[in-house]
Amino acid sequence: MAQVEATTERIIAADAETVFDALADYTGTRGKLLPEHFSEYEVREGGDGEGTLVHWKLQATSKRVRDCLLEVTEPSDGRLVEKDRNSSMVTTWTVTPAGEGKSRAVVTSVWNGAGGVGGFFERAFAPKGLGRIYDTVLANLAAEVEA
Numbered sequence: 145m146a147q148v149e150a151t152t153e154r155i156i157a158a159d160a161e162t163v164f165d166a167l168a169d170y171t172g173t174r175g176k177l178l179p180e181h182f183s184e185y186e187v188r189e190g191g192d193g194e195g196t197l198v199h200w201k202l203q204a205t206s207k208r209v210r211d212c213l214l215e216v217t218e219p220s221d222g223r224l225v226e227k228d229r230n231s232s233m234v235t236t237w238t239v240t241p242a243g244e245g246k247s248r249a250v251v252t253s254v255w256n257g258a259g260g261v262g263g264f265f266e267r268a269f270a271p272k273g274l275g276r277i278y279d280t281v282l283a284n285l286a287a288e289v290e291a
Contacts, residue, residue, distance in 0.1 A: 148257040150271035153250040154282040158289040160247035164222055164239040166289050167249070168193035177284040181277050194218040198226075204273050232256040249285065251278045 156163050166173040171191035178185060183201045190196035196216040203209045212233070214226040224237040233255040242248040253274055 150274035151252040152278040179280040
């Protein structure tokens with residue numbers, strides 16, 4: 145099994161603390177940022193960053209739906225890590241300053257891909273598809289926090 149990785153980033157016209165706080169707000173802001181690929185969104189524990197347990201279904205393609213149960217940690221300032229209890233997927237959100245009143249938001253998901261021919265197609269197409277989904281999340285985040 146090869147590791148598969150998808151990364152997307154965006155410069156947002158808001159300070160890093162504001163952007164990070166919006167991402168970490170699972171009970172409020174986060175649910176509003178999710179496009180139609182996400183369903184059954186539910187905060188099961190916590191709700192603000194570290195210690196949150198959140199559930200959703202992610203429909204990456206018409207046939208591929210992941211049932212995700214994510215444990216959230218904050219290993220360092222400006223970083224949220226979502227580890228899926230149901231798979232090998234780990235998603236890291238990193239927010240850093242990017243000049244006066246701006247920040248850079250980067251989201252990276254990694255997981256153990258399938259083997260064989262299916263794994264070849266997963267490595268070839270999944271990062272692009274997931275990247276498009278997370279690009280929409282980041283666009284929604286920008287619209288939410290930019291003054």
